[in-house]
Amino acid sequence: DIQMTQSPSSLYASVGDRVTITCRASQTISIYVNWYQQKPGKAPQLLIHAATSLHSGVPSRFSGSGSGTDFNLTVSSLQPEDFATYYCQQSYRDPLFGGGTKVEIK
Amino acid sequence: QLHLQESGPGLVKPSETLSLTCSVSGASISSGPNFWAWIRQPPGKGLEWLATIYYTGDTYYNPSLESRVAISIDTSKNQFSLKLSSVTAADTAIFYCARRPWDLIGSVFDSWGQGILVTVSS
Numbered sequence: 001d002i003q004m005t006q007s008p009s010s011l012y013a014s015v016g017d018r019v020t021i022t023c024r025a026s027q028t029i030s031i032y033v034n035w036y037q038q039k040p041g042k043a044p045q046l047l048i049h050a051a052t053s054l055h056s057g058v059p060s061r062f063s064g065s066g067s068g069t070d071f072n073l074t075v076s077s078l079q080p081e082d083f084a085t086y087y088c089q090q091s092y093r094d095p096l097f098g099g100g101t102k103v104e105i106k
Numbered sequence: 107q108l109h110l111q112e113s114g115p116g117l118v119k120p121s122e123t124l125s126l127t128c129s130v131s132g133a134s135i136s137s138g139p140n141f142w143a144w145i146r147q148p149p150g151k152g153l154e155w156l157a158t159i160y161y162t163g164d165t166y167y168n169p170s171l172e173s174r175v176a177i178s179i180d181t182s183k184n185q186f187s188l189k190l191s192s193v194t195a196a197d198t199a200i201f202y203c204a205r206r207p208w209d210l211i212g213s214v215f216d217s218w219g220q221g222i223l224v225t226v227s228s
Contacts, residue, residue: 031211032211032212046214049216094166094168094169095158095213098152099152100153
């Protein structure tokens with residue numbers, strides 16, 4: 001099985017901060033990584049697919065990078081509505097999600 | 107606009123079978139070529155993919171649950187369903203239905219239902 005190790009599990013940040021979340025795959029998975037945002041009581045929402053492609057309607061402050069085993073989700077300037085939990089997901093084999101990163105207000 | 111809505115009992119007894127339905131509006135399941143999936147999330151925990159079905163009826167299951175899970179599609183009602191047998195308290199979760207679009211690389215879930223909490227308890 002391909003494991004996805006997401007870090008950090010939580011972080012504190014301020015509005016305007018640049019934030020980067022990392023996912024590492026246990027084996028190379030090309031660009032088969034997607035990123036989701038989940039707010040409390042809501043379903044996850046797709047942000048990034050195929051490692052770097054911004055999903056329709058997602059603000060451009062969100063970006064994805066990486067290939068192979070190491071992937072990043074970056075928020076260039078954190079906005080109040082961005083405080084949420086973020087999940088990576090590999091789609092190289094059976095879908096598997098990372099453990100999540102909770103972004104909280106500093 | 108695509109809309110997915112889960113329905114089913116919110117409480118299931120241990121050892122029984124959990125049955126959920128996802129009603130799809132804004133798109134026809136039978137016209138293809140999308141995939142449709144179930145994903146769950148235990149309260150306060152992460153996400154776990156359960157199963158995916160293609161509009162043709164081809165199915166794909168999480169190997170860790172394959173012996174207990176079944177996904178099916180009813181094109182006449184524009185719905186797809188999940189059955190999870192022999193449930194225990196560990197199966198208590200929010201269950202989401204989602205679409206995997208055909209035109210995005212890999213298993214990407216771009217539209218989700220609001221989720222339904224199912225509690226397993228006697």
